[in-house]
């Protein structure tokens with residue numbers, strides 16, 4: 001069965017359909033269905049069947065997708081919810097994981113990691129470095145994996161069929177946990193002087209590293225360099241985490257992530273289920289803007305970028321091709337996202353315009369409404385006896401409105417955030433209309449709410465259909481919920497024929 005996706009109609013056709021549907025008090029899908037019925041009634045026997053005519057509809061403005069999204073509605077939404085909620089446990093069923101354990105104090109955590117992988121139906125082969133065997137015994141690993149444990153490159157039992165190559169190729173993924181500073185250094189420089197490091201060179205499978213070491217080792221320029229080399233080589237690295245170290249009195253960044261977090265990363269990497277937003281392009285803005293007064297002073301706000309970055313990351317995990325336009329923030333760039341760094345509202349608008357066309361545009365950034373009319377070339381000096389300088393402000397471009405009211409190239413779904421300190425709903429509703437947005441996510445940014453810079457958010461989703469109240473949740477959870485809504489939106493836009 002094929003489907004027509006309304007978002008794939010060209011801008012003019014879509015607008016025409018939207019107006020027609022609104023005039024007739026129907027949804028766009030209903031309107032399109034009725035149009036097809038009418039066409040069919042008018043031409044009746046003149047329409048060739050798909051088999052006779054090739055593509056069912058040859059109108060260049062309609063794209064026929066080979067797979068019906070509508071047919072997958074429940075399944076896709078369920079899977080997305082599963083992966084977002086971290087319950088995608090079926091992903092690992094039947095998968096082979098090669099676990100390389102290196103000689104760190106956190107090696108004991110591998111026992112729980114193995115157990116959790118097995119609970120999810122994965123089978124695990126393990127390789128221990130010589131040092132790892134000082135921390136954890138092959139016996140306990142073997143008992144948990146129900147498999148042989150491999151330690152020796154020159155094993156007569158295993159190398160008759162070049163066992164290190166076999167091990168590296170049989171697996172669906174190789175996980176190194178814990179990854180010592182030494183092992184990372186060896187990998188970064190292509191050393192292959194034992195079974196574990198030789199396997200790493202001989203593999204063509206995804207490799208996930210979970211480093212764990214003393215915080216000073218992690219911060220050391222050599223380790224940082226090696227980490228960068230490995231990331232550039234396409235290895236996936238998660239953690240380390242921050243907190244108390246196994247060594248007494250030590251704390252900082254260097255802890256092995258919890259086994260369940262490593263399991264989740266494995267699930268994400270091995271998740272070959274269709275991604276619900278695959279093939280879609282999304283633009284997200286995030287963080288504050290800075291509007292220069294002079295070379296050292298600026299106007300800005302407390303936005304941290306946490307919400308926008310979480311949304312960009314969640315969109316990418318749902319398969320979208322994401323451009324994140326970020327103002328100056330102190331949090332790292334999310335993975336799997338193209339990031340454009342900007343400072344001012346004008347630069348942010350330029351970057352958003354350059355990223356069009358897109359299917360989804362989400363404006364989370366706290367863009368300064370005004371900027372100084374003139375930014376001084378030199379630092380404004382404080383002169384004795386003179387009044388404080390007056391700063392004349394001019395209006396910044398309204399990025400949300402400029403995209404929400406586009407005639408051509410308007411993304412199918414335009415979402416704005418409304419940061420309000422009072423009259424949340426009233427102001428959010430007004431913004432929805434004024435800016436031509438499909439949804440406004442209104443949040444209370446008064447100082448008591450702690451939203452700006454904090455980890456939690458309380459959202460009211462305002463659309464022409466009404467208002468949804470979302471409970472207070474972590475910004476990542478808000479992002480997940482929003483993605484679920486977005487997937488539902490596009491599923492509704494897709495109609496079966």
Ligand SMILES: Cc1cc2nc3c(=O)[nH]c(=O)nc-3n(C[C@H](O)[C@H](O)[C@H](O)COP(=O)(O)O)c2cc1C
Nearest residue numbers: 102103104105106129131132180181182183212213
């Ligand atoms: C008690 C003890 C704990 C250690 N813990 C770590 C650690 O957590 N991370 C690390 O990178 N190295 C750690 N080391 C150092 C490694 O064991 C050492 O660099 C070793 O050569 C690593 O070998 P491998 O990478 O081949 O497993 C530790 C050493 C000792 C003696």
